[in-house]
Amino acid sequence: MAIRFSWIEAHPTGIYLPSADAWIDPATPVDRAIITHGHSDHARGGHRAVLATRETLAIMECRYGPQSGQGLGYGEVIRIGDVDLRLVPAGHVLGSAQAVLERRGERVVVSGDYKRRPDPTCVPFEPVPCDVFVTEATFALPVFRHPPxxxxxxxxxxxxxxxxxxxxxxxxxxxxxxxxxxxxxxxxxxxxxxxxxxxxxxxxxxxxxxxxxxxxxxxxxxxxxxxxxxxxxxxxxxxxxxxxxxxxxxxxxxxxxxxxxxxxxxxxxxxxxxxVISDHADWDELTTTIREIAPREVWVTHGREDALVHWCREQQIPARELALIGREDEDD
Ligand SMILES: [Zn+2]
Ligand SMILES: [Zn+2]
Structure with missing residues (x-):
């Protein structure tokens, strides 16, 4: 059973936009994939068309060979079906992006993996207010507080x-x-x-x-x-x-x-x-980011979903666990 919010669905193999027939970070090859960043649990080979930042597309070509698709700059808006997509920095690795999706006045942000700490190799995370925020939870336990x-x-x-x-x-x-x-x-x-x-x-x-x-x-x-x-x-x-x-x-x-x-x-x-050097948000970065973005609903994936879902509910923010398959900590 898919979890849905208005025009977006979360399936075990990825997040799907039915009206655009596009998947975000799908686990299996699809016709149209929006890829948040180059780590192999998000970027797989074999898609017919890929939409990603130019850097992510270059990383995918380095790993999988030539890709057909389109490289976007941060902030550039592209319409797919009836959904507007723009990629916004996620601060995770070079080229990493949040997929900001808008349709009929509603906004969904799929953050991929992200961190808030400075990183000389990539553009810093940019918070975008939204209705649904899809967040990772790799280090979503209060014991995880990364040192500077x-x-x-x-x-x-x-x-x-x-x-x-x-x-x-x-x-x-x-x-x-x-x-x-x-x-x-x-x-x-x-x-x-x-x-x-x-x-x-x-x-x-x-x-x-x-x-x-x-x-x-x-x-x-x-x-x-x-x-x-x-x-x-x-x-x-x-x-x-x-x-x-x-x-x-x-x-x-x-x-x-x-x-x-x-x-x-x-x-x-x-x-x-x-x-202790991480490219993922720690507990404080996760909770600060959710407070800052103040979404109507949070979807949680990647790791310790239960603890972050519990925290969101304590803050009166509806939250759900997504059971996405194949998400690993390649990167950390
Ligand atoms: Zn990653
Ligand atoms: Zn990941």
Missing amino acids: IGGEIARLLAAQQAQPDRAVLIGAYALGKAQRVIAELRRHGHDRPLFIHGALQRLCDLYRELGVTLGELLPISGLKPAALAGEIVLAPPSALNDRWSRRLPDPITAMASGWMRVRQRARQRGVEMPL
Whole structure:
């Protein structure tokens, strides 16, 4: 059974606009898809036509090959069927957008994934008042309060400087998190070359092409372990404990993720230095955003739906859980 509000429906495979025959972040290939951002639980390959920001379309092409569709700039309005669509910054990763949908005086905002913290690699989230606000709930428990990123980066640089014989290996997801950590290291004055795992190369190149400054990035291939002592290396989380990482001299293993707040997760991954750096809103960001937007109704997806739905109802805001399939925390 679909959950509906006037002209919009939430199905397990995505949010559907019947009068426009368009899906938002659908889990299966469709004729017309509106994609909020490039993470693989939102952007899948195989759609006949894609509407997304130009950056998201470029990310999808980098991951899935050529896409047919249309790249939009933030704020540009396009009519699909009888619905007006505009994409508004979500502050999550480069190109990430909220889909703002309007029809006959009613407005629905599908936020995709979002955060409110500053991020040098993307445009900040913009709150848009609306009737229905569709929000993520990845970190929707009061225990999740992300610390300021500056302190996490400073801790990392202090460890690197204190142990010049070891490499620092940071696990970070290939789309968004890796580039944000690199840009933050630069902002904190780390201007030496950074070393990256091959799996990060293409998206780092694309970020640069799209205007994000990352400084000098080098592969580790061909280097002797001793050459990497005192250096910072970034890799996808899956490479933290595999054979590839054995080439590094006694690495300090770090991981940048909102989940590093949970000690057990850090321990499971063998992470010596957990960095609580998230591209998702924490509890305070979620509740502040809902208060600010003051929607008539909230739809909640992605993670801890129950706690956020409960909070909304306490605030007298009707709220529902959407059971969207295939939403994962690829990005965090
Ligand atoms: Zn995401
Ligand atoms: Zn997501």
